[in-house]
Amino acid sequence: MLSSDGFIKNNINKFATFYRLVDVAIIQLSLFISISLYNITFSKDLFLLSLIAIIGFSFFAEMFALYRSWRDGFFKEIIFNATLSWTVAFSLILIYIFFSQASLEYSRVVIAIWFVLTCFLLFAWRLGFGLFLRKIRRKGLNTRSVAIIGVTKEGQRLAKQILEHPETGFRLKAVFDDREESRLPEVFHGDLQGKVSDGVERARLNEFDVVYIALPLTAEKRITEILHSLGNTTVNVQLVPNLFMYSMMSASMAQIGDIQTISVYCNPMRGTYALIKRIEDVVLSSIILTIIAIPLMIIAVAVKVTSKGPVIFKQDRYGLNGKSIKVWKFRSMTVTENTDVVTQATKNDARITPLGAFLRRTSLDELPQFINVLQGRMSVVGPRPHAVAHNEQYRKAVDYYMLRHKIKPGITGWAQINGWRGETDTIEKMEMRIKYDLDYIRRWSLWFDVKIVFYTIFRSFTDKNAY
Incomplete structure (x- = not known):
């Protein structure tokens, strides 16, 4: 029986804690480098600035979902959100300096170097680590085996993206559909390895890390049956609803009491x-x-x-x-x-x-x-x-x-x-x-x-x- 208290969340990055620690270290290291260039002693006032910076950056990084999974793409957005988080956090520092009337106690050059150096390092380490992950994933390490249930247009688009972007770490292992192979698009010939029931059985044997269900939303009964069957496995199951492809501009969650809703037609320029x-x-x-x-x-x-x-x-x-x-x-x-x-x-x-x-x-x-x-x-x-x-x-x-x-x-x-x-x-x-x-x-x-x-x-x- 399905639980009624589920909640949809962002895709969590398993390295998120590590990323947070690296970001905090970069902010602190950049400040030390900046003041060392001008032989300035680290004081309690500078410590207060670094504390404001770290708390501010951590807050805005969570707001912009900076620590979601990179595996699913959006690397440019992550770089942008990292820069934006630091810029907004740094503005808090400038506001504090201005209103505390302590601007004369801080070197403007040091503050500027701190801002630029932190921006550069936040970008550089993400780029370097991202390239490292892409390299090892192309070699077959840190990958996830994927199966697709349903040879629909969405299933075809998904398969094409997986095959064209091995750097994501996803590997298409099998496709399952209740239709005969001769009736399927040519792109899937050779990948079809049985009917849906065969895919469920192989998921029970832990042959896949992720199973994507790419059936139309009109097939609600069939999707429910497949989800019920996969409920006896430990595989990660994701839906690929065709409604989202063209008619929906931006998906976001809302909640009324204990009921969650998905906004379909709404203004994406919010907050x-x-x-x-x-x-x-x-x-x-x-x-x-x-x-x-x-x-x-x-x-x-x-x-x-x-x-x-x-x-x-x-x-x-x-x-x-x-x-x-x-x-x-x-x-x-x-x-x-x-x-x-x-x-x-x-x-x-x-x-x-x-x-x-x-x-x-x-x-x-x-x-x-x-x-x-x-x-x-x-x-x-x-x-x-x-x-x-x-x-x-x-x-x-x-x-x-x-x-x-x-x-x-x-x-x-x-x-x-x-x-x-x-x-x-x-x-x-x-x-x-x-x-x-x-x-x-x-x-x-x-x-x-x-x-x-x-x-x-x-x-x-x-x-x-x-x-």
């Missing part, structure tokens, strides 16, 4: 992530607006003298959670449509002014939207906002269309740098744009945003889809 995203937006938009202040004035004057109408065109679009916002653009057309019917711009559109054509082709018409970002209505990077009329049209035709509004719209996005910008004259084009938008939401990270901004700068002036 610390929302704060990081907002800081990124404020910093980037402030810097960019400072740089483009003069070009903004020149463009504004040019728009005013070359055609009749307002300089700034404000259009109703959907923002976070589908709430209406005013998106600013330099007017590039002879019309300012903002009604229930909005005609998309097309190639050689007669409504586009000569100056407007240049502004749209180079994306300069979007520059006022950095003011929207500073206002908090938009983000620098995110799904591009569509006119309300287009939203109402496509939400009925494209699956999961409105999920793109679970985060703030952006000036540039993952879809745009992959070529899905401009006119969407077919449902297929909009489907591809939505596919990239939802992929961005699932994969979001600060470094991912930096990558998109970098590509946007170099592609804006050569984008053939902008008109």
Whole structure:
């Protein structure tokens, strides 16, 4: 009988205690190296700083799940979270120094060296240890034998990832399915070693470390039967639900009393992530607006003298959670449509002014939207906002269309740098744009945003889809 008080947790790293001790040692060692370079004696004041640093780093490291298993990937995220944990913890040190009015007692150079050296060592030892683990896993050490039950699309994707990434330490030993081999995808030919009952029996004999059940969630009864059978084994059992692959943006747990729930459609930018995203937006938009202040004035004057109408065109679009916002653009057309019917711009559109054509082709018409970002209505990077009329049209035709509004719209996005910008004259084009938008939401990270901004700068002036 299954227990009703289970709880879903992060994948725990069996070396987590060792990692914590190494991190604490690095923070302390870096401080000793920093003060020794300037012949400073370790005092009780420096001890207090190191204590604040260690407690702060340990707290934020747990908050960012820094000590989860590396075996399952996400190495870049772990490096990022380690750096972020140390940066936030170090800010506590700076705050303490400032408010304690003890800044004159500490060498600013020593404090700076401590910060940089700790960052470097936190990164270096993880990289070195990660490379060491990859090396020994490729040689067959520190590995886990894996079996897959169910030759579904998810099972195929899982098998492909295991086979293509031996550095994870997973080794695919067998595949089990109740269908005949001749009816299975070719990728599994030779791996199929029997029916599901055979896989359960071999799990009882401890031939596998992990068994993945890759059956559709609609097969609830069958999954329950398999779980019941595997309950008499010591194998680690994991589910690969197909629902999570495309329709769910970010999985997180919630709890009401003794009942756990899984959030499927929710805003992934919550808590610390929302704060990081907002800081990124404020910093980037402030810097960019400072740089483009003069070009903004020149463009504004040019728009005013070359055609009749307002300089700034404000259009109703959907923002976070589908709430209406005013998106600013330099007017590039002879019309300012903002009604229930909005005609998309097309190639050689007669409504586009000569100056407007240049502004749209180079994306300069979007520059006022950095003011929207500073206002908090938009983000620098995110799904591009569509006119309300287009939203109402496509939400009925494209699956999961409105999920793109679970985060703030952006000036540039993952879809745009992959070529899905401009006119969407077919449902297929909009489907591809939505596919990239939802992929961005699932994969979001600060470094991912930096990558998109970098590509946007170099592609804006050569984008053939902008008109």
